[in-house]
Amino acid sequence: MSTLESRIRRKSLLKKVVPVEDTIQYFKNGMNLGWSGFTPAGYPKAIPIALADHVEKNNLQGKLRFNLFIGASVGAETENRWAQLDMIDRRWPYQTGKDIAKGINEGRIRMGDRHLSLFAQDLGYGFYTKDETGKGKIDIAIIEVSAVTEDCGLVLTSSCGVVGEILAIADKIILEVNTGQPSFEGMHDIVMSQDPPHRQPYLISKASDRIGTTYVPCDPDRIIAVVESKHRDKGRAFAEQDDTSEAIAANILDFFAHEVKAGRLPKNLLPLQSGVGSIANAVVGGLAKGPFYNLSVYTEVLQDTMLDLFDSGRLDFASSCSLSLSETPGFPRFFDNMDKYKDKIVLRPLSIANAPEPIRRLGCIAMNTPIEFDIYAHANSTLVGGTRMINGIGGSGDFLRNAYLSIMHTPSARPTKTDPTGITCVVPKAPHIDHTEHDLDVLVTEQGLADLRGLAPKDRAQEIINKCAHPDYKPILQEYFDLAKKTCLAKGIGHEPQLFDRCFKMQMNLAAKGTMKVDNWDI
């Protein structure tokens, strides 16, 4: 591993290098902080951990609270620990962790949940920090870097996130130079966004196109401190594929084969986006054993099985906002073979990775996991039971709204404590809606795949019940749908039938009896 000196090629910065403890003084209660990082990759670790230690040691819980603006979630040892120590007031736009979710759902942490591509630009526009006189500011930016160039260009690490937007409105900047892992120099493709009316096209016509620089330009005068870090990203490893996820992957692969045969997809498909979580990871794992070659990926997170897809010889190139590998075995495997992967991956800023512009132009195939979807193809990605936040919408909307094919995949049912299929992920009406019926093309469970393109709502409902619902719930859903249809059509209000006095009966039943299997649809 190289030394701090060799990483900091802007030599005047060397005199700003301080021990991590010396940075604590800069942080005041109520400040707006912007961090590098995206879905546990490339986030600052040394300073957030030191700040947490400081709060813990000095009993400052609840007295040093911050507004945190970060591209997406970061490692549990930072944001989740901060939540434990009551160090977060506002958190935008995505998070992961038991304690931070607890703080949000108990009303102590104010979380804002926005499409990631909009978050990136709105942050730069100052919409989250605005005051009467303008854009307001990020008080302190903490950015993890691999290196700093002679011109003070920041060479980022395992993600790009919203570093450009943060720097645009940051008052003070602190760098964490990570010498504990190889440098990622050369993997990033950075374009700084301008505000309208001065914005320019992103001239990306395939996943591998490069349109920018390998570093983020940075004003050296605003850098107040530089810290060395040896911490590694702490991404979680996923469970092995199980029968359910394998069946989902198989259904998707069959569908692709069918579309290729009908001439609606090229033989090497179209650039793939695959979301976060274990099902998404398994679907990519399925592709690594599938019949498609010369694939490309245009996505926001690369999870562990993406390495399998490369190693299988099927994947030519991947564009992403972050390398969201697991701490182990993901990252060690990547670093051990960095030469092999490096030229086949480009990391882009969130504002470009998730921009509708390239996603539509390239014609991505988007695949994401919802919490549940309903019979008319509205999906809930964020709020379990309609009110409890899990992680956030992330980039699922950016991709699903703009893809050539918008696919959502989920197990058809999930267990509760008392019933192995106590939760159906196909419901009459989603209790919270993040993706609308206007956006989704294909819904998949281990039971089957519903191709909804060209279907009107009632035809869509029948197809979803037939193909996606778990056998335990098929008759229950069919009964609801038939009753709703009959009631609403008789009144001439039946384009999309619902019964508002009982559309959430399954959810109420779950809360009361631990299963969504309602005895009947009476009220």
Add this chain to the structure above:
Amino acid sequence: MSTLESRIRRKSLLKKVVPVEDTIQYFKNGMNLGWSGFTPAGYPKAIPIALADHVEKNNLQGKLRFNLFIGASVGAETENRWAQLDMIDRRWPYQTGKDIAKGINEGRIRMGDRHLSLFAQDLGYGFYTKDETGKGKIDIAIIEVSAVTEDCGLVLTSSCGVVGEILAIADKIILEVNTGQPSFEGMHDIVMSQDPPHRQPYLISKASDRIGTTYVPCDPDRIIAVVESKHRDKGRAFAEQDDTSEAIAANILDFFAHEVKAGRLPKNLLPLQSGVGSIANAVVGGLAKGPFYNLSVYTEVLQDTMLDLFDSGRLDFASSCSLSLSETPGFPRFFDNMDKYKDKIVLRPLSIANAPEPIRRLGCIAMNTPIEFDIYAHANSTLVGGTRMINGIGGSGDFLRNAYLSIMHTPSARPTKTDPTGITCVVPKAPHIDHTEHDLDVLVTEQGLADLRGLAPKDRAQEIINKCAHPDYKPILQEYFDLAKKTCLAKGIGHEPQLFDRCFKMQMNLAAKGTMKVDNWDI
């Protein structure tokens, strides 16, 4: 007005000119038809009216039914009359008219409702006509044109719609040359979309940029007939502005002034998009008397007050998919001053007018009217009462999802038969959701304006109740919100509190008692 001969510059087509009745023979039950046209402008009239007459005269109701694919709604004398005569099986993606809505809501017409920009590309991809062997086809395209060039380029009339996508998959083409109005030649800017992976950037950096041709290329061999038409577009005129719409417009203008002062908007604002309907028309009317100059418009429909905005000297340029003026006074006023307006308007294909790419790049200010919105900022644009279709989502999602500022405006309350404020347009939970909380920045009623940027859900709810709700409903909504908050936070599931056993109580009350004023929130 010029003659048919002078309009058809492709001379070999002259021998295909036939009386309109001669085209009836081509139309068979069950066919897929693609029409030009967009929000009553530029649609074929002679042939659809002749076909309706034919059905009526020969008692063919229900025996000659078609699948209709058109950019958006068309005049009542065509699609609504077809609905009366049971001539429509499927209708994509937007419609207007009492009878067609009746057919949809009684289950006789299958309507598909999709973001217009997605409709355009999906139609071209063959997603609505697909069969086992590929994209399927549009059996007959009926296209209204102003002229045909020597190379068989189709010069369109008052809209662009999805003509390019229709022609790409059309088997046979019939042209209606409209000699009953001046030629629109020179006003269109056409680019033909390719399928991925061959799509190219749309290099539009301001509303007035031109990137294509003034005609749609067309294969002359597929043109089976040419018909002369003298019909005018039958757009409806709007009600005069009333106090409510003036108050809404005033709230929006104040907000713009505030944003300009804070430096978050340029002095001439940013390209404006304004939706369909009377409120949108009134807001543009308000701008015509407002303090902002050198405005530009990037939108999908230009309604009557847009001419006022031009005449006021405040509007420099407008880009749109259609000139959706009223039959009178709109169009006569436009034609009488065509020289004045012609160089300041460009008409673009739906696939470009509504594409996320230019909308984001330009940083549009999007303003649309919903049916209602809820306290967390989810909006319903399509289904009254959650199940009865009005028109469709149109392009509202294309613009609201991608704008620099996403604004929705509505009266705070609407009358029922028995209560002048019997309907609140601010509800606890929208019974149908077309636009999510992740998309909207600003909600406006005549009561006030809620700026939601940077607010977490519960803060958003309080701001919406305070600023937007009608005084009759403020205490009722506040009581619901307080109860929901208390109940959900106590259980640790309160990121976005709702009570699923009563969130639709207002809607049930309306159905039962003719008012949304519930007596209490008991169940």
